[in-house]
Amino acid sequence: MSDSHRKAISLGITGGIACGKSEVGRILGEMGFAVCDADRVAHDLMEKGKPVFQQIIHHFGDDVLTEDGRISRSDLGKMVFEEPSRLQLLNMLVHPAVRQELEKWMAVQKKENRPSAVLLPLLFESGMDDLNWDVVVCVSSAEPSVFQRLEKRGLSPEEAEQRVLSQMPLAEKESRADVVINNLGTLGELELAVRETVKAIMLER
Template identity: 65%
Template sequence: MSGLNRKSIILGITGGIACGKSEVGRILEKLGFSVCDADRVAHHLMDKGRPVYHQVVEHFGAEILDKDGTISRPKLGKLVFEDPPKLEQLNALVHPAVRKALEEWINRQRLMEQPAAVLLPLLFESGMEDLDWDKIICVSSPEAAVFQRLEARGLSPEEAEKRVNSQMPLADKQQRADRVISNTGTLGELKLAVEKNITAIMLER
């Protein structure tokens, strides 16, 4: 993997909820990639006082705010995942700003010739498959393991099901991606799968 810095590459990492995208991101960082988490970008764009913050609060009202005036992610999440049209409305408010921020970030990595990856759960749902990717990788995991992880995060089985159903079916994401990494075993096996795929992608270039 020592030749990474000599070959600029930009990867879009997508997949189902709780399939292991963040873990793949950590593995890529250890391999020398810059990694951008699109969810964190979205949260930052909704920080108090920013334009997206005002749009979201204006649309959904003060009920989504904590006492200090910041947007409560649990309150907002409960509101939109209970009501699919509201989730679509939230995405319509946030995704354009996320897209712009990601385009700028990707351009900076290209200029620096820095291998990079963006963790983007809704890559296909948000229409961002046309960003400047070299390859799109889908991280998959068995449904039982996904629900186990979501419940470990404090979600009820009903809430977990709503989160899973709010996204494009995993099989569709796998079909549309350039490569699929199956997170079905140990962390060590996942690391080997990531390294194998990155090596193969580099050889294709």
């Protein structure tokens, strides 16, 4: 996709939990985009010894640590998704550091004139909709499919519902995004939708 290399656009990819953002990221990567997963950035920042790690232990205690002294994301997840105020606190500790890393990463892609995409589930909730995006894309899916995927990830129906309810309603994300990609069919259909969306974005620029 030579066109994408000529126009170094920056896409913010958001959407509901288990709607297919990672698949969209994979497809964009195959199309020549540099792709950054904000969740992975957050996980790196929570590694043992890093400032965010220290802050989390300070606020949440040693209960969230594994035997080898790392943060257990599943234990931390259970703790914060049961209590909205804890989730809010965790986000306040993690989001500013994630934002800083994303800004640096995006600046490098722009300098190298590479089209880029950041997978950012909480793009609106975290206030990162004001980053330097050319286009914000919302990946959407049907609720039964979402719950099916979360079940496959090992979450109980109650846990799945907690995760879905902890995010901004999908309809609101769709209305605030510039473009919506509906992931309602096969992977092949999703790939076609992503390619068509990028083509349309490029034509407008």
